[in-house]
Every structure is written in C-alpha cells, then in structure tokens.
Amino acid sequence: MASLSIRDVYKTYPNGVPVLKGVDIEIEDGQFLILVGGSGCGKSTLLNMIAGLETVTKGEIQIGGKVVNDLSPKDRDIAMVFQSYALYPSMTVRQNISFGLNIRKVPKQEQAQIVDRVSQMLQIDHLLDRKPGQLSGGQRQRVAMGRALARDPVMFLFDEPLSNLDAKLRIEMRSEIKLLHQRLGTTIVYVTHDQIEAMTLGDRIAVMKDGIVQQFGAPQDIYDSPSNLFVAGFIGAPPMNFIEGKLVEQGAGVGIEVDTGVERGVLKLPFEANRVKPSIGQKVILGLRPERLTDARGAHDANSSDLQPLKVRVDVIEPTGPDTLVFSQINGKRTVSRVHPASNPQAQQDMTLLADVSKAVLFDPSTEARIA
Incomplete structure (x- = not known):
C-alpha cells in the first residue's frame, strides 16, 4: 500500500494550453480516491501523470512518500486498468494475466499460483483457457483487473473501466471493485465521469472542472455541503x-x-x-x-x-x-x-x-x- 500526495500540480502542453491548474490532493494508504468530472476536465491527464505516462509541468507527485516526477512507469510499482481492457487477443486469459509476470521473469510455479489465486478471487478460473474474443465485456474487464492484481502493486489506477459496459453489468462490476478494495486494502485511484460510481465507490472524491479541483472530500460531505453550483449540480441523481x-x-x-x-x-x-x-x-x-x-x-x-x-x-x-x-x-x-x-x-x-x-x-x- 502507499499514500498519494499531489502538490500544486500543473500541466501545460507545448502549444501553451493549460490542462491542470494547481491540483492539491492527499490520500492515505489504502484509500479509494475518485477523480470525477466531465469530458476535458483533466481527470485522465492527472491519472496518466500519476502513472508516469504524462510529465509534470510544475508541482510534485509523491507515492508512498517518494517523489516520482522523474521515475518511469515501471519504477512506480503501480498497475493500471484501462477503459479498453487492452488485452492481447491471441493470448488466453491465463497468458494475459501472467504476461507481466513473464516479463519480470517470475518462476513458472509462482506464476501458476498467482494466476490461480487471482482468477479465483475474480471468479474467472473457469475461463483461463479462453481467449478475449470468447468473453463478455464484464468477463474481459475481470481479466484486465486480474492482470493488474497479479502485479501486486502498491497502487491501482483505473481509467473509466466500466464505461463500455451496459447498465446492469456496470452495477455488478461496481460491487466487484468495491469488494476487491475491501479485501485487498490497496490504494486505488479511479477516474470516472459517472457521479453514481463516484458516490458508491470512493472514500474520497475530487470533483474536477477545467483543470481545477472544485471540491475534495468524503462523498457524503460533498453531497450535503457542495462548495459551489457546479459541484451541487454534478453530484446527485436527479441533481439538486x-x-x-x-x-x-x-x-x-x-x-x-x-x-x-x-x-x-x-x-x-x-x-x-x-x-x-x-x-x-x-x-x-x-x-x-x-x-x-x-x-x-x-x-x-x-x-x-x-x-x-x-x-x-x-x-x-x-x-x-x-x-x-x-x-x-x-x-x-x-x-x-x-x-x-x-x-x-x-x-x-x-x-x-x-x-x-x-x-x-x-x-x-x-x-x-x-x-x-
């Protein structure tokens, strides 16, 4: 597990367009942080900066008390679950889950144990010999989560993982992710545009608009005491x-x-x-x-x-x-x-x-x- 500290972080692209404007967020070990907002608010950019896929223009990002601004993604001990699943279509579920373990030259016997443990946890152990094309959207998302879990990282990053699923599957997968967090206690940063996901999953929510965190706090506090009209109208269904x-x-x-x-x-x-x-x-x-x-x-x-x-x-x-x-x-x-x-x-x-x-x-x- 690891704490996350984002201090006065700015992101400006080479063409001069500002994307993030002084973001400050602090979460403790094992907390579930939601970055929520509409399209173009900067939430995915911030997630990519935590992952090391985007550079920091100004400010500081710490994971577990260590400044990671200049660390490559592989040295940050994080695992990412994407919206598109990013599975290898020619590989079986077993091979997809163990792919990162292979790269790190984990012994085969240990790989098998990890794949068995992760697949049972996500209830996909009966799918290990199938390929992604033979799976439903929910099953593919579980495989993507399994691949991240196999890494046993200090932090999980989720980039709108449920947006490609239908309404019923989204509700089921929300519960799966929440149960997973309760079981593992690992720090999670989760990007979504869905305020219901934000309210149901997060320990802490950062509501973003135009590259600025409009409000940061516990879900119920944000719901009951919104700091401005944008937050009040964005959080809640039907809205305030x-x-x-x-x-x-x-x-x-x-x-x-x-x-x-x-x-x-x-x-x-x-x-x-x-x-x-x-x-x-x-x-x-x-x-x-x-x-x-x-x-x-x-x-x-x-x-x-x-x-x-x-x-x-x-x-x-x-x-x-x-x-x-x-x-x-x-x-x-x-x-x-x-x-x-x-x-x-x-x-x-x-x-x-x-x-x-x-x-x-x-x-x-x-x-x-x-x-x-």
Missing part, C-alpha cells in the same frame, strides 16, 4: 434543485420568496440573519435536493420544525418503482421532487409538498460560490 429568489428577513432568521403558480409565500430557511447579512434583500439561489422536497411519507424521518408545506402544480410524473419523481415549477424554474409512489400524484393537478430545509444550501448567483 436550484431555486432563484429574493432573500428576506424573518425575525432573527431569513427566508426566500417563492411563487409556485398556485401560491406565493416565504420559505423559511435555517440560517441566522447575521450569517447571510450581505445577501439579505438580494437574489440568491436556494439548493434543495429532490428527496428534501417530498411528501409526508418521504419526510417521515425529518424534524417537523424543518418541514414547510408548499403547494405546487404537477407538470410531469416519472414513476421509478421505489419512488416517483414529480416535476413542477417554483419561481419559474422546473424542480424535481422525490415522493412515495403511494401518494399517487397526477399531472396537471395541485399537490402539497413538504420542503425539508435542514439540508438547504444557498449560493451567490454571480460567483456561484456557496454562501450558507
């Missing part, structure tokens, strides 16, 4: 509702003016006026997760003091099985609510929702930064 309105005083507290098209009023917020004083009387953006805008059944675990009724006109409903998504308008903005299916909402009818403001967040519309 953003309701723009005027912030007004309510005694010693504050509220936001709301208009649902059915009723107008003020939604009281759990912030003291002194905390958000500069924003009082100004337009703000209220962030509210869909599960915090729900019905009585959905809000059963909330404190009654945090719940406020809000009557809306239902535009569209989307039943998902365990719950139903209700789309309506608040302050002219389409919002989504997560309600219990037994509430049986109907399109084009009025419905009373309960706003649980205990996890509400406020953003500044001009800077997009969180203010409360």
